[in-house]
Amino acid sequence: MRRKTSLVLLALAVFFAALSPLLRWYAFPRLAKIPANQYQDMVLEAKDATLIDYNDGMKAKKVPKVTIVQTLKGNVEASEKIEKTAGKDVVVWDGLSYVVGPDGKMVSKIPERYIFDAHTQEPVHATGEMVDGDPVKREGIEFKFPFLTEKRDYEYFDAQARTSAPIHYKGTQTFRGVDVYYFEQTIPWTKVPFPKTMPVQGITPQSIAKTGTTRWYTTVRKFWVEPLTGAPVYGEEVHKEELRGGTLLGGRDKVTVFAGDVKMREDYIRHTVDLVKSNRTLVLLMTSYLPWGFLILGLLLLALSLWLEARSRRPAATKVEEPEPVTA
Numbered sequence: 001m002r003r004k005t006s007l008v009l010l011a012l013a014v015f016f017a018a019l020s021p022l023l024r025w026y027a028f029p030r031l032a033k034i035p036a037n038q039y040q041d042m043v044l045e046a047k048d049a050t051l052i053d054y055n056d057g058m059k060a061k062k063v064p065k066v067t068i069v070q071t072l073k074g075n076v077e078a079s080e081k082i083e084k085t086a087g088k089d090v091v092v093w094d095g096l097s098y099v100v101g102p103d104g105k106m107v108s109k110i111p112e113r114y115i116f117d118a119h120t121q122e123p124v125h126a127t128g129e130m131v132d133g134d135p136v137k138r139e140g141i142e143f144k145f146p147f148l149t150e151k152r153d154y155e156y157f158d159a160q161a162r163t164s165a166p167i168h169y170k171g172t173q174t175f176r177g178v179d180v181y182y183f184e185q186t187i188p189w190t191k192v193p194f195p196k197t198m199p200v201q202g203i204t205p206q207s208i209a210k211t212g213t214t215r216w217y218t219t220v221r222k223f224w225v226e227p228l229t230g231a232p233v234y235g236e237e238v239h240k241e242e243l244r245g246g247t248l249l250g251g252r253d254k255v256t257v258f259a260g261d262v263k264m265r266e267d268y269i270r271h272t273v274d275l276v277k278s279n280r281t282l283v284l285l286m287t288s289y290l291p292w293g294f295l296i297l298g299l300l301l302l303a304l305s306l307w308l309e310a311r312s313r314r315p316a317a318t319k320v321e322e323p324e325p326v327t328a
């Protein structure tokens with residue numbers, strides 16, 4: 001009976017020992033992925049910002065607040081279509097960055113389509129990849145970092161400049177009780193396109209181009225990223241835009257379009273931190289808790305199996321009878 005039990009325990013030990021690396025290296029890359037139908041929104045604010053007033057001689061003025069609403073909506077139909085030829089799980093995000101001035105009126109809106117690998121977050125190039133209607137070919141990540149983010153630099157796509165540049169790992173910090181990696185990217189002054197939708201009726205990028213006026217942009221982009229999920233728990237941008245040259249400025253060399261320190265609104269910070277904490281636990285289960293737990297359980301079952309096997313092979317003790325005393 002002991003031998004049968006030891007064989008059963010040995011089989012279970014082999015099963016759990018084999019399951020440990022399978023869960024980490026086979027199941028995790030296939031199960032940990034961004035859902036194709038995900039929807040998320042984020043509200044950011046730039047307080048005490050500088051904003052151009054198109055109705056008052058195109059002068060730059062101080063305003064109490066500029067609000068940026070960012071939405072990302074998963075396009076399931078488009079992702080399924082691309083997956084047929086891509087041979088991998090693909091996510092298509094239709095995004096919109098909508099900027100509102102202190103009076104509640106639209107300052108700019110820039111739509112975007114981001115197509116990427118559901119697990120690695122690497123871009124997948126397919127028809128429809130664009131920023132503000134312009135076809136683009138992204139290199140590097142955008143919006144989200146990979147699962148199990150590393151302490152290294154990444155290529156990060158800048159939607160304004162339509163190009164990618166390194167975003168640098170700057171160190172490990174703690175944000176709202178979460179251990180995070182801090183990344184920073186600087187985009188130097190770069191000539192960028194005008195938005196297709198302008199805030200003034202009758203003005204178009206084509207009409208501005210005829211005046212010789214150009215749009216320039218620089219930013220310092222900052223992310224605090226939870227490394228297991230790759231999700232930013234907080235972000236900031238020190239953002240500046242200018243109009244330069246041309247007859248539109250009435251002899252001026254340049255005018256500030258927007259300048260401000262853009263930060264996530266407090267209620268969205270709390271929501272994001274709570275969401276990342278719950279998702280972090282799921283990633284830990286697949287990468288650490290369960291693999292190590294199964295490995296330790298397998299070793300314990302192996303030890304118990306060997307102990308029972310040794311007990312079953314131990315010879316039974318024989319009773320030695322004492323000789324009877326010799327009598328005359």
